[in-house]
Amino acid sequence: xxxxxxxxxxxxxxxxxxxxxxxxxxxxxxxxxxxxxxxxxxxxxxxxxxxxxxxxxxxxxxxxxxxxxxxxxxxxxxxxxxxxxx
Amino acid sequence: xxxxxxxxxxxxxxxxxxxxxxxxxxxxxxxxxxxxxxxxxxxxxxxxxxxxxxxxxxxxxxxxxxxxxxxxxxxxxxxxxxxxxxxxxxxxxxxxxxxxxxxxxxxxxxxxxxxxxxxxxxxxxxxxxxxxxxxxxxxxxxxxxxxxxxxxxxxxxxxxxxxxxxxxxxxxxxxxxxxxxxxxxxxxxxxxxxxxxxxxxxxxxxxxxxxxxxxxxxxxxxxxxx
Numbered sequence: 001x002x003x004x005x006x007x008x009x010x011x012x013x014x015x016x017x018x019x020x021x022x023x024x025x026x027x028x029x030x031x032x033x034x035x036x037x038x039x040x041x042x043x044x045x046x047x048x049x050x051x052x053x054x055x056x057x058x059x060x061x062x063x064x065x066x067x068x069x070x071x072x073x074x075x076x077x078x079x080x081x082x083x084x085x086x
Numbered sequence: 087x088x089x090x091x092x093x094x095x096x097x098x099x100x101x102x103x104x105x106x107x108x109x110x111x112x113x114x115x116x117x118x119x120x121x122x123x124x125x126x127x128x129x130x131x132x133x134x135x136x137x138x139x140x141x142x143x144x145x146x147x148x149x150x151x152x153x154x155x156x157x158x159x160x161x162x163x164x165x166x167x168x169x170x171x172x173x174x175x176x177x178x179x180x181x182x183x184x185x186x187x188x189x190x191x192x193x194x195x196x197x198x199x200x201x202x203x204x205x206x207x208x209x210x211x212x213x214x215x216x217x218x219x220x221x222x223x224x225x226x227x228x229x230x231x232x233x234x235x236x237x238x239x240x241x242x243x244x245x246x247x248x249x250x251x252x253x254x255x256x257x258x259x260x261x262x263x264x265x266x267x268x269x270x271x272x273x274x275x276x277x278x279x280x281x282x283x284x285x286x287x288x289x290x291x292x293x294x295x296x297x298x299x300x301x302x303x304x305x306x307x308x309x310x311x312x
Contacts, residue, residue, distance in 0.1 A: 016234070017259065019192050070147055070180065073187045076234055 003051050003086035004058035010072045010079050011043035018042055046071065049086060059083040087308045090118040090131040092158070092174075094149045099135035099171065099282060106282040107132070111301045120149065124157035129308045130167040130211070131158060133174025135227070135280060145188060145230040146176030155181050167211035167304060168274045172228055175266070175276030184267055184276045185243065186235040188228075192259030196229040200292065201279060202254040203265050207247050210272045211307035215299040221254065222300075223292035224279040226265075231278040233260040233267070246270055251277055 012018050018041055025040040048065075052058040059081050066072060072079050089107050093100045100117065107115040115132075118124055124131070138149035149155070155177070162168055162183055170178040178184045191197055203222040205213055235243065240261055243249050251266035266277030284290045284297035 016189075017192070019190070019194055019259075023194070069151065071143065073144065073147075073180070075187050075236060075239070076189065 001051050001053060003049060004055055005084045005086050006048040006050055006058050006062040007082045007084070008046040008048065008062060008066060008071065008079055009043050009082075010046070010077050011041055012076055013078050016076050055083040055085070087113045087129045087305065088125075088127050089113050089115045089304075090124060090128045091115050092118045092120060092124075092131065092133050092154060094120045094136070094138035094152060094177075096138040096140055096149075097134055097136035097173070099173075099280065102280075103132055103134040103171070103282045106285050106301065110286055110298075111305060113301075113305070118154060120152040120154050122154065124154055124161065128161070128166065130169070130304055131161065133158075133168070133170040133177050134282070135172030135174060138173055138177065141230065144180070146173060146178075146180040149173075149177045150181035159183060162269070162274050165271060165273045167307060169212055169300075169304075170274075170276040171280055171282065172226075172231075172278055175278055176230065178274060178276045183274050184269055185239055185248070186233055186261075186264075186267065188230045188278070189232040189234050189259075190230050191228070191232050196227075197231065197258060198225070198227045200225050201257055201265070203251040203279060204254050205250070206252055207250045207268065207272070209247070210250055210268050210275050210303075212275045212300050212303050213250060214306055215303040216296070220296060220299075222251070222279075222284075222296035223290070224281060224284045224297055226257070226279045227283075228278055231260070232258045233264045233278070235261050235264075243267060248272075250275055251279070 021040045107113045205216040253263040281297045281300040
């Protein structure tokens with residue numbers, strides 16, 4: 001058993017408007033000198049620390065928790081889960 | 087008529103709702119704390135507005151896991167009328183009792199203003215005294231009021247007559263201007279605007295009668311059942 005850090009990134013599915021991301025892009029970044037940026041999506045990240053047998057089991061346990069407790073709403077959001085050694 | 091007003095940590099419209107139910111419409115409301123079982127003698131249940139758990143994670147999602155919600159699901163199956171207002175709507179959606187999700191308003195602002203609704207379904211326990219397309223001047227007060235459903239679910243809602251209220255113009259970016267929906271059976275209704283803030287002439291500068299009909303519809307429904 002070991003400790004792992006698991007990062008859960010929750011963001012809107014493609015096609016669902018993200019007004020905060022658009023505002024950051026249009027009213028901040030593109031108003032400056034950074035014209036090469038074409039898109040900004042905002043997201044929420046939850047950082048778990050969890051004790052599990054392996055990085056993979058840490059990842060799957062966190063996914064299970066997210067699904068069971070509706071940590072994200074699957075109608076509008078997608079999650080990306082990344083695991084790291086603590 | 088016994089009406090349960092469910093109180094979560096962070097509810098803040100519970101007393102307004104209690105006042106309107108008891109003092110204006112002469113029902114017998116009672117507060118129901120979120121971690122206690124729901125009383126058994128209820129004719130209807132209201133989930134009032136507020137900021138349960140400070141909207142942490144997502145508006146309504148933590149309250150949706152409260153013990154009392156299991157009881158609410160059971161009585162929903164029995165056909166007992168259930169109304170969720172604002173945060174109550176968000177909780178009903180997050181508990182799976184109603185379809186869809188409430189996202190941040192397009193403007194990203196907290197919106198506190200008068201809107202006009204149209205009644206799209208007058209068969210529910212909360213709209214049976216309305217004419218179809220009747221207008222309701224009513225206030226909203228929310229940051230996460232943009233109702234969203236995917237295209238497939240939207241078609242289903244339309245086909246099954248589950249859209250109860252729409253805004254008469256673009257307000258916050260909601261799918262098809264939806265302001266309120268019901269479940270397939272029609273007994274569970276959720277709406278973002280606040281009827282308890284519009285049902286008395288003292289606090290409604292426009293017309294309090296349409297909002298009153300939401301509560302009078304419930305009286306008619308329960309009276310019919312008894």
